[in-house]
Amino acid sequence: MNELPELSIGQRLLLATQGVTPLALKVPVILQLGPRRVAELAPHLPAERLRELILALPIDFLAQATVHLDPRLILDAYLSLPDSLHLDVARQLCEDRQFATAARYAECLSAQQVKVLIFGLNSPGNVVRIARHIVDLELIVQSLRSFSTGYLCKLTEAADEDDNVQLSARVLGGLPLPRQADICAHLAPATRERLLPLLLKANGELRDLLPEHLQVAPA
Template sequence: MPKPANLSVGLRLLLASQAMAPLAVKLGLIQQLGAEKAALLAPHMPPGQLRELIMAMPIEFVAAVVTHLDPRLILDTYLSLPDSLHLEVARQLCADGAFATAARYAECLAPKQIKVLIYGINDVDHVLQIARYIVDMPLISESLRSFSTGYLRKLTEAARIDGNVAVSAQVLSGLSLVRQADVCAGLQPATLRQLLPMLLLISGEALREQLPEAVLRLFAEQPA
């Protein structure tokens, strides 16, 4: 786990003065610091105090702070927060276009919690943008296992429009061959043409045995 950055003398004094201050005073001082300095201060706070502050801060400010903060530095506190707050912050990060930050924090969660995020974000384009920055693709595949085939198709079609079918291929390849075949069976020909070679390669051609004849025929008929 990375070490938190050393604090300046001023921030150390501020941290010491925070211990007995009322919550309203703490909130005001932290927000006056700005997001970047607040991110420096966060790993040095007692977990209970940090959690209390996060729960009371405006979501917009929390989202701004976490763009400057490695989640591993506050991991225990982050994981202790309710899923509803994880979702609010993720939505704000998406609204701010901070998809890389949303991905870093999502990867700290369990598959069931990521599933809650995906349901709550409820925007395939935003989910896709977050997925661009995910390193642990098996984690995302596990989170999506219980999603409907229709949703997985929507996600894949959005990936084609976004010019990033490779992300969908990585995610779908973590599902069973039967689920992969079900998704492929309802895709637009243009999407299927881009996706299927990737899935066949990843599966070592094993997926071919699960694909409906109509899909194989449609794929074979696609122009080069």
């Protein structure tokens, strides 16, 4: 079970006044506390009040706070937030190079929400850097199913540039074989050369679906 962080006396006093203090007065106090202390305070707030507060705080502040906060401790509030805010915070986390944090929060979302996140980030490189920290790869597979072959090729080539073609093989291996074959046919040759043996090792039936010039002999 995830344990709530202990609060200082000052934080407890602030928490006690949350229900009676106008939002316009709360925000300056919260900002003065700083991201780490706010992260400690957040799980103790009712979901509705926390949501209201999150929506009033600057994106860069929220991104810094998420680094210190387990999203499972504020799950109801987090899932009630608009997808646009999830995207804005994810963008800031990428800018801050906090890809592991972005992954932790992404894993709490549905496949459809992750799809929106991937599309909105509009950066195959950042998507790959987040994905390398994702534990539930099936979530990534489901979110990518409806993406075009062209975009999946961009993601695969970005993973190759990130020296992580194994991740692509694991993700693409969850797609139907015809999709895998289509992606392989459109990849840059150098990337395909590194990826294809991994996909064939996972499922040799892929070979029969490849264009003739890509059908390699069994090892």
